[in-house]
Amino acid sequence: MQGTVDDFAFGAVTPAASYLVAGVSSALGLRCVVRSLINRQSWKPGWLALGAATIGCGIWTMHFVAMVGFRIQGIPIDYDSRLTSLSLVVAIVTAGAGVFVVGYRGATPVTLTAAGVLTGLAVVATHYTGMAALELNGSLEYDSLTVTASVLIAVTAATAALWTAASYRGFPAALGAGLLMGVALTGTHYIGMSALAVHLRGATDASYMTGLYGNSSPASILLPLLIGPVVFLILAGVIVMFDPQLVLGGGDRSLATPRRRRATAVAPERPAHPPQTAQTASLFEPRDQPVGRHASPRGR
Known part of the structure; x- marks a missing residue:
């Protein structure tokens, strides 16, 4: 039996919130990468680690904010905690690989392209690992052509975002790069979800259920998991916005100003x-x- 999937149980609220999270976290993470490039005397590993964690947390948070609006008609859904946690680790580690490549190899065309591919794959891996964490009375099946399209969008948009952030180091470039990365994240998610088909097992209730699992809804399951990453993203934003060289948008020039x-x-x-x-x-x-x-x- 085919299950009816609804990705917009709360209308445009969850897509807008997920895109906001994706754009802001990506802009912050990319600014950390730029910070490690504009002054070689800075604490490079620390800035790169912060950038990797920020981008990874943004990818993971965007996915599960969007999943708050995910429903399947007639069956309850839940999430496996181990796979959910694994998807966060996958996001940070894979995005971190791309970030450290740029940080230590420089913003050359080859390294920016390699980092874009790795960051795009981080988005894809996080999405499908997070989907594997779904627990329901059925099985998931994906259309291979649509999945391929989601991978291409993730890699292309992530690469373009890294090129923009590394080539133009002002605030408008950071904003534009964040918007491009937001497209990579949310575009991958919703195109990947359009490839999804759910095959139910056994008899199900015909009424539209809002994901009831015991006494819990998807929102009550996911929102507590999102608290930690969201708090981390806020703290990362404070660190980035109060760094003088990133605020001024310059490198060694700021050192000569006094x-x-x-x-x-x-x-x-x-x-x-x-x-x-x-x-x-x-x-x-x-x-x-x-x-x-x-x-x-x-x-x-």
């Missing part, structure tokens, strides 16, 4: 007659170096 401001501030106070050279030179000397070699003998 000295330039200092020189500009003291310039009007310089005397117009000798000993101008001595006073000016002392402003840029180390504090522990004695200035007596510029002083006149009368000051001794």
